[in-house]
Amino acid sequence: MLQLPDSPPCMKTLVSVDESYQLCRHLTAKYAKTFYLATLLMSKAKRQHIWAIYAWCRRTDELVDGPVATMTTPETLDIWELQLESIFAGRPVDSFDVALVDTLHQNPMDIQPFRDMIDGQRMDLYRSRYQTFNELYLYCYRVAGTVGLMSTAVMGVETSQNSTPWNQNKQPYIPTEEAIALGIASQLTNILRDVGEDARRGRIYIPQEDLARFNYTEQDLLKGVVDERWRALMRFQIARTRQFYAKAEKGISHLSADARLPVWAALMHYSRILKVIERNDYDVFNQRAYVPKLQKLGTLPVAWLRAQVL
Template sequence: MTLTASYERCRRLHARYGRSYYLATRLLPAWKRRHVHALYGFARHADEIVDSFTMTADRAGALDALAAGVAAGLAGERVRDPVLPAFLHTVRSFAIERGDIDAFLRAMRADLSVTGYQSYDDLLGYMEGSAAVIGTMMLPILEPVHGAESLAREPARQLGLAFQLTNFLRDVSEDLARGRVYLPRDDLATFGVEEAHLRLPRTGPAVRELLAFEAERAREHYRAAAGGIELLVPSSRPCVRAALELYGGILTEIERSGYEVLARRARVPRRRRAATFVRHLLASTATGRAERLLRLEPS
């Protein structure tokens, strides 16, 4: 597996499974895009190990093998996994923290045995590894402006949490089919929701109230993330704005449907996705051109 082929493998994983974020990534300068694909490809690869409906092999063994491959690759050894050359090259290129990688892999391992979370704080502990660290791993690729590196970290975490919680609300039925409920048990009890209510073909009144409550939590994460966009270099801002709008659009579709997430999967209409992309494309082109000229100027 050559490095170029590994990056292409990651790009295809991103295009297939992360349509909203893949579309937003097209607004980045080309040299940044492949590194975002590498991080997404690695995360999706791990996610498929623990979540795929078709994989029947030893999931724990496969995840251990992936973790061992990461450790070996970081130690300078050759690796066989097709997504790892691109991922490891990106990790080295941007000095991505090993602690973030380990936290992500721990969260993936939790999915092999943990079926639910008692409180929202407990769920946040899981999402720290499954989502917040994805935001912080992306941060050096998206480039905070000089002097804003530490300030940009928390908004990056918050955007990861917002995306993850949106996924949980959209995918209640799919997650339940895998034996997991990511809605906190405390919240289920508060709204009088039992797991059996989540197995019904349609969303009932109590479940709607619960989902509306969780949707507002997601909105809080989106609001906490939005201020971080201006802390990034201009060429990365259109991508993050578009990603925020597209994922926030999934949440809007959930709300518009009356929180009917059990009967169908919420999706942003294709026309609206295209309009969002086009609206940010001009800004992306202008900022990318200005950044290229600035990088070419003699110091």
């Protein structure tokens, strides 16, 4: 029976809640610059909770994509899941966990999306190809759609529309599918931006059926061939990704008022990566698509307006 490894006595003293949130903040700022900028538009409490969630997700991802990935085994992820259960039981195992325990105390949520994310990392241990988009969708849901579910619990939903006497017994709409769609869109954007980097690690996330549809081979991708077949394939992938962004947009008005601006900002910032890919003539092998900070800041007025009227 698997058990969490005992920590040495010197490791059992954990940091305070405030210190733990600062650890999570630094990690978010370091690895998710666009996302971090969006969190700064939230209230202090909400941004800290989002940092705690992101830090757990990032550390989970690092198990299969980070510096120690070569040493990660299925048992590693089993132990990580045991640590997750400990967190949900209110028993932090390490200093990052302290903030997540506090977040869960103030924002009760289901453990299943967290388990699903670990299952997504398990997929990365044994899969480097996806035959169909349905298979890829499951992966994207597990590693990113789940983040939408976790975050919605912190964001909160709009309830003022139920304040009238005839609506008092009506349950507020919870934009679950839209939250998942935003996670899917973000992950698909990551996949398109990182095609070259993933290929160098032996991974191809673009579905095999899509490669075949445009007569573009796996060997072409591994060689970084950019021709009309590749451009047509990428236009197809980008169009599909934008459909998920469009679905996600429809759920933002259902979030609590103080959460709409940061979500709009994050969505607009991240979807702009697709425009950069297009501007780079779809060459994701030799150019990394990124949005300059000034352009990100330039979208804020539009994001603010959308948060008020949409």
